[in-house]
Amino acid sequence: MHGAGERQNRALAKGCNIRRRASPNAKSGSPQDISRAVSWSRREFLRAATGASVAGTLLTFPRQRAMGMPRRRKVIVVTFGGGARDEETFLPEGQENIPHLLSDLLPRATFFTQVVNRGILGHYVATASLATGVYETFNNFAAVPPQHPTVFEYFRKDLDRPALDTWVVAPSNGFHRIGESSDRAYGPGRGAGVILPKRLLTAALARSAGAQYEHLLRDNYETPLYTPELSGSEFELRQLEEVLKLSVSDFTAHARSLASPDELSVYIARKLMRQFAPSLLWITLHDIDIAHSGAYSLYLQGIQRTDRLCGEIWKAIQNEPEYAGRTTMFILPDFGRDSDTDSSGNGFQHHRTGDPLSRTTWMLVTGPGVRENSVVERPVESLDLVPTLGSLLGFSPRFAQGKPLPEVG
Amino acid sequence: MVPSELNPEKFQAYPPQAREVVTDHLTLLRQLPATFVALLLREIIVYDWKFPAEREDLKQQLAYLAALPGEQRQQLMLGFARLTLSKELEKFDWVNEPVQYAERLTAHLWATDQIDAFRAAALDYGERVESAQTTAPPTLPRLGIVVIGKGATAAKYPLFRKLRKQGTYFSQIRPENGVRILLDAVAARATAHPLPFGHWYIDGGASESLSCPGLAAISYDSLQPARAALLKRMEKVIQSGKGGPEALRTLMARLRPEDIGLSGGTNAAVLNHFQVSLLTEGSGTQIFSTTFVQWAAREALRRAQPVTLLARFAPRQRERPMDELIASPEQAPALDLEGSLIDADMGAYLTWINQQRLSGSEQSSFLVWFEDHSEALAIGPALPHGTQSSSPLDMRQLLGQIT
Numbered sequence: 149m150h151g152a153g154e155r156q157n158r159a160l161a162k163g164c165n166i167r168r169r170a171s172p173n174a175k176s177g178s179p180q181d182i183s184r185a186v187s188w189s190r191r192e193f194l195r196a197a198t199g200a201s202v203a204g205t206l207l208t209f210p211r212q213r214a215m216g217m218p219r220r221r222k223v224i225v226v227t228f229g230g231g232a233r234d235e236e237t238f239l240p241e242g243q244e245n246i247p248h249l250l251s252d253l254l255p256r257a258t259f260f261t262q263v264v265n266r267g268i269l270g271h272y273v274a275t276a277s278l279a280t281g282v283y284e285t286f287n288n289f290a291a292v293p294p295q296h297p298t299v300f301e302y303f304r305k306d307l308d309r310p311a312l313d314t315w316v317v318a319p320s321n322g323f324h325r326i327g328e329s330s331d332r333a334y335g336p337g338r339g340a341g342v343i344l345p346k347r348l349l350t351a352a353l354a355r356s357a358g359a360q361y362e363h364l365l366r367d368n369y370e371t372p373l374y375t376p377e378l379s380g381s382e383f384e385l386r387q388l389e390e391v392l393k394l395s396v397s398d399f400t401a402h403a404r405s406l407a408s409p410d411e412l413s414v415y416i417a418r419k420l421m422r423q424f425a426p427s428l429l430w431i432t433l434h435d436i437d438i439a440h441s442g443a444y445s446l447y448l449q450g451i452q453r454t455d456r457l458c459g460e461i462w463k464a465i466q467n468e469p470e471y472a473g474r475t476t477m478f479i480l481p482d483f484g485r486d487s488d489t490d491s492s493g494n495g496f497q498h499h500r501t502g503d504p505l506s507r508t509t510w511m512l513v514t515g516p517g518v519r520e521n522s523v524v525e526r527p528v529e530s531l532d533l534v535p536t537l538g539s540l541l542g543f544s545p546r547f548a549q550g551k552p553l554p555e556v557g
Numbered sequence: 558m559v560p561s562e563l564n565p566e567k568f569q570a571y572p573p574q575a576r577e578v579v580t581d582h583l584t585l586l587r588q589l590p591a592t593f594v595a596l597l598l599r600e601i602i603v604y605d606w607k608f609p610a611e612r613e614d615l616k617q618q619l620a621y622l623a624a625l626p627g628e629q630r631q632q633l634m635l636g637f638a639r640l641t642l643s644k645e646l647e648k649f650d651w652v653n654e655p656v657q658y659a660e661r662l663t664a665h666l667w668a669t670d671q672i673d674a675f676r677a678a679a680l681d682y683g684e685r686v687e688s689a690q691t692t693a694p695p696t697l698p699r700l701g702i703v704v705i706g707k708g709a710t711a712a713k714y715p716l717f718r719k720l721r722k723q724g725t726y727f728s729q730i731r732p733e734n735g736v737r738i739l740l741d742a743v744a745a746r747a748t749a750h751p752l753p754f755g756h757w758y759i760d761g762g763a764s765e766s767l768s769c770p771g772l773a774a775i776s777y778d779s780l781q782p783a784r785a786a787l788l789k790r791m792e793k794v795i796q797s798g799k800g801g802p803e804a805l806r807t808l809m810a811r812l813r814p815e816d817i818g819l820s821g822g823t824n825a826a827v828l829n830h831f832q833v834s835l836l837t838e839g840s841g842t843q844i845f846s847t848t849f850v851q852w853a854a855r856e857a858l859r860r861a862q863p864v865t866l867l868a869r870f871a872p873r874q875r876e877r878p879m880d881e882l883i884a885s886p887e888q889a890p891a892l893d894l895e896g897s898l899i900d901a902d903m904g905a906y907l908t909w910i911n912q913q914r915l916s917g918s919e920q921s922s923f924l925v926w927f928e929d930h931s932e933a934l935a936i937g938p939a940l941p942h943g944t945q946s947s948s949p950l951d952m953r954q955l956l957g958q959i960t
Binding site: 241266267268269270283285286287353400403404405406407408409411412438440441442443444445446448449488489491492494495496497498501502503 | 664667668669670672673676679718839840841842844845847848851852855873876878879880883884893895896897898899900902903904906907910914
């Protein structure tokens with residue numbers, strides 16, 4: 149009933165093991181060290197998942213940020229709403245796909261080698277879980293808000309921040325409710341503005357050219373069907389000019405020069421940075437999820453593009469006076485993808501098995517006060533993100549279930 | 558509905574052979590947890606269109622469960638029995654719609670944090686059934702052949718990277734008549750060792766001409782009308798704006814071969830149902846030929862467990878970047894030769910993994926060749942691992958080294 153040959157599968161997995169033996173104490177951040185650390189830590193996670201003991205190696209870090217840190221800190225979170233596996237990223241054979249992460253960011257970052265997601269492995273619900281610090285359980289394809297308060301609501305309420313100080317730039321229609329929860333104590337009007345650049349582009353093109361560009365909305369690779377009606381506080385087309393000071397014609401002209409929706413998302417994010425300099429900016433990239441189509445080369449291209457865009461965001465941070473020297477950047481996929489050797493999956497294509505590799509990913513954090521060129525090998529949870537942001541920015545995410553990461557917060 | 562209420566009348570809508578299987582095992586089914594029975598029925602309801610190997614697997618599972626003493630069977634089923642179900646699932650007509658039930662069950666297990674418990678129960682079950690079964694070795698050692706890169710020029714991407722340590726890399730293959738030699742070799746095996754659905758040829762373009770009744774042959778091009786009919790139906794559901802993903806899945810689950818223009822006799826019916834499943838269950842198979850070949854090879858190996866498989870990849874359509882889509886939305890996409898080669902290279906690796914999951918893997922052989930080029934990689938019991946050979950060989954000589 150469940151694909152025959154599990155025993156052979158395990159033997160096969162053993163035979164095909166691409167992981168290398170390495171020192172468990174690697175703490176510097178060269179590409180080789182990172183790949184060794186990812187490798188070693190994943191083995192430990194696998195062992196933990198099978199019931200053997202695992203000793204967490206909690207590293208203690210000096211609180212450098214206490215020394216002369218700027219008062220008004222900013223945070224940019226970049227998630228990949230399309231899991232990326234180690235072997236196409238930080239393991240030796242994958243490093244050619246991520247030159248910017250390796251060369252531009254890693255030397256300046258603390259790198260968490262195993263970030264475990266124990267929730268539902270669907271991109272909207274998983275991203276919502278990242279944003280609430282609680283494993284949300286709603287239907288991944290439903291147009292619903294998160295059930296628990298989001299990081300944006302905690303941030304605004306606790307710190308009394310205005311609406312324009314926090315934004316989400318997200319890929320697909322499904323994400324338009326992610327800015328605020330259904331929690332009555334928080335909820336409508338108290339969260340982040342959400343911009344769906346592809347939706348915006350489709351509307352702009354329809355207005356300027358009178359043509360229909362529904363194909364640009366083919367953005368949810370998990371199902372071909374889901375295109376819900378927009379409602380709520382998303383960014384309306386008319387606001388393009390009023391808020392972002394961007395004409396429809398300029399916007400469409402620029403979009404015509406871009407190869408992918410994620411490039412459009414980063415373009416909008418940069419506009420927001422210049423216009424409002426939000427203190428909490430959340431960008432979810434999605435190109436990698438083309439993997440669901442089964443075309444490996446397109447999946448690799450998605451990773452390469454995402455890597456380049458992460459580099460561009462980092463450069464933008466350095467070039468914007470409002471951000472330079474005061475911004476912490478978090479980069480993490482929402483989860484992994486299925487392993488090649490799990491017989492109930494089909495390798496990189498999906499994230500449906502719930503196997504340890506599909507539940508495990510990494511996180512890179514860089515910015516003032518964050519130790520550079522450092523690797524954290526103990527397992528952490530994706531739910532730890534919100535409490536860490538709370539610790540960093542000074543709000544209290546009271547319903548979040550994770551723990552602040554001492555290496556960052 | 559609970560399993561103890563099952564009786565032959567409940568299965569009136571089942572195809573004849575499936576109904577017979579259920580009737581023969583009704584006593585057993587009544588004693589199993591509902592979740593497990595529903596998942597078994599998901600397999601049984603399509604028994605009439607299953608390949609011989611999967612029929613045998615199913616029968617062995619049922620025989621194993623029936624022979625287990627009650628207490629041991631209960632113990633084996635504990636992981637499934639402990640799953641908590643929603644009222645909606647408890648009321649669901651899982652006898653007549655087990656596929657839809659499985660979809661909803663999956664969503665429920667994820668949402669209620671029970672997916673890991675289910676996975677553990679399923680793995681445990683699979684292991685115990687497998688260890689109890691006596692898997693006969695294949696009638697002849699399996700041979701898998703994957704041909705990649707049709708139409709591509711030199712590869713910028715290092716080919717066979719994931720497979721090199723498993724076999725021997727050949728850099729001086731003479732490519733002349735390579736495809737024909739491989740096809741003839743496959744046909745010769747099918748003729749010499751006739752086995753129903755034991756020999757397969759899958760092509761990502763149009764099938765090469767080949768007269769071999771013992772070979773199950775499918776191609777992406779021959780399914781073009783069926784793919785178009787399917788996409789039309791999908792678009793209709795999408796444009797209706799009603800139902801959501803569940804409606805689409807239900808449509809897919811209920812689709813019969815004749816609905817998209819596939820018809821034929823008994824053997825053709827089995828193959829047609831298989832082809833429908835490739836298009837309705839495989840993500841991307843309707844659009845990209847490379848995905849179609851990889852998924853078809855996977856499913857053929859998993860389900861039919863063939864002793865011979867030839868999978869030939871062809872170029873897929875190019876994924877057009879956003880700027881192009883804006884500039885000329887209606888333009889037909891060109892082919893992506895370089896990308897298709899990379900897709901196929903990964904597809905070859907996954908095909909080898911899937912072949913190794915079958916019995917007799919120690920004796921199995923595998924060949925992947927960059928079509929019309931000099932690069933190939935071969936894996937077999939007589940070939941060393943992780944080595945290279947620069948001996949000039951033609952395709953016939955290369956085949957001779959691995960079979």
